[in-house]
Amino acid sequence: MSVPHRPPTNSLQSRRSPLLVFAGQSNRPLAQAICDNLGVPLGRSETVKFTNDNLIVHYEESLREGDVFIVQTFSTPVSDAIMELMLMIDAAKSASAGRVTAVIPYYSYARSDKKDSPRISIAGRLVADLLQEAGADRILTMTLHAPQVHGFFKVPVDHLSADLVLSEHFKKCVPDAHDGVVLAPDAGSIKRASQIARRLDSGLAMIDKERLSDTEVRPRALIGDVKGKTVFIVDDEISTAGSLVETVNIAREMGAKDVYVAVTHGVYTGPAIQRIAGLDVTQVASCNTVHVPESKIEGANGRLAVLDVAPLFANAIRNIHTGDSVSTLFS
Incomplete structure (x- = not known):
């Protein structure tokens, strides 16, 4: 008996475990953009908040044996976002x-990556423990404020970098970016600034800051x-923009042209x-994380300006799903 020939397929859904992408409420536009780049539909789920502030999560399609990715950024209200993510993880495992x-x-x-004051919690580690206890098998994130937070997880972590996206944006804005200077706003940002300077083939500078108290720092x-x-100022995030104002002012005082x-x-609180x-x-640009x-x-x-990192997340998800290397995305 002859066996009918079946042509090979490269579809992400051709694997034994189907690729399923869902989203919490914190950043559905990014989740939809990731799915558009992957060529898969955004999964159907519902989150309801009761009058007593309790949340309930319900998946509206089968997840059995699926390779499930849940997109949830920790933005305001952060506690709701974390709780919703844990409920979505737990429901998916169930x-x-x-x-x-x-x-x-x-x-x-x-x-919150260290105990730099008496009687406080290292919340970065606590949240990592909670996510793992909820059932997360893997974490995919971008530009952690402190790289050591990666070590708080006992499950695999893929830590994406936005350096390529930021560098390409600078090149697009300033054709002769190689004649500019990448400025790190503090010593903690010098590694990131150095990497972007190498991509731009530009100069490098740094602001030295003096800590006056636990909450006050002076350039x-x-x-x-x-x-x-x-001057190209790079950092991991902007919250209240207080540090940004200081950095821009000192750059201007030292004769920066643009x-x-x-x-x-871009938290912008x-x-x-x-x-x-x-x-x-x-211009002030941030990614759509x-x-x-x-x-x-x-x-x-x-x-x-808002820069799109959905293609980068989509490629990372694709490689995780197919078992390919994620680090090759930054070669």
């Missing part, structure tokens, strides 16, 4: 998912030459938008 990967574009508790000196140069800012996470609107910069509403973009006097 529904017999083959593997569950928590896709956390912005892991906000990475800032002390600018190490490097920015006079007459286009100033561009690009960060991975408190007075951030008002500060950016009055800032002496050409955190959803930036149109009202904030309009409130910044046209200075805000």
Whole structure:
């Protein structure tokens, strides 16, 4: 008896474990963009908050033996986002998912990575423990504030970098970016700034800061030459934009010609938008790891730009699903 020939397929759904992508409520536009890049539909699920603030999560399709990816960024309200993600992980495991990967574009508790004050919690580690206890088999995230947070997890972690996206954005904005200077706002950002400077083939500078107290830091000196140069300020995130204002001001005082800012996470809390609107910069760009509403973009006097990292997350998810290397995405 002859066996009918079946042509090979490269479809992501041809594997024994189907690829399933779901999203919490914190950044559904990014989740949809990731699915568009993957060529798969965004999974159907529902989250309901009761009058007593309790949440319930319900998947509206089968997850049995599926390779499930849940996209949830830790943005305001952060506690709700974390609780919803844990419920989604637990529900997926209860529904017999083959593997569950928590896709956390912005892991906000990475800032709490050490015990630098008496009687406090290392919340970055605690949240990692909670996610693993909920049943996460793997973590996919981007630009942790402190790289050592990677070590808080006992499950595999794929830590993506936005350096390529930021570098390409600078090249697009400034054709002669190689004549500029990448400025690190503090010593903790020098490694990232150095990597972007190598991609741009540009100069490198750093601001040395003096810590006055647990909550107050003062710029002390600018190490490097920015006079007459286009300056590219890079960092992991912008929250209230207080540090950004100081960095831009000192760059201007030292003779910077134009100033561009690009960060991975645009959190923009408190007075951030008002500060950016009055800032002496050409542009402030952030990635869509955190959803930036149109009202904030309009409130910044046209200075805000949002960079798309959905293709990078989609490629990482594809490689994780097929068992290929994720690190090759940054070669």
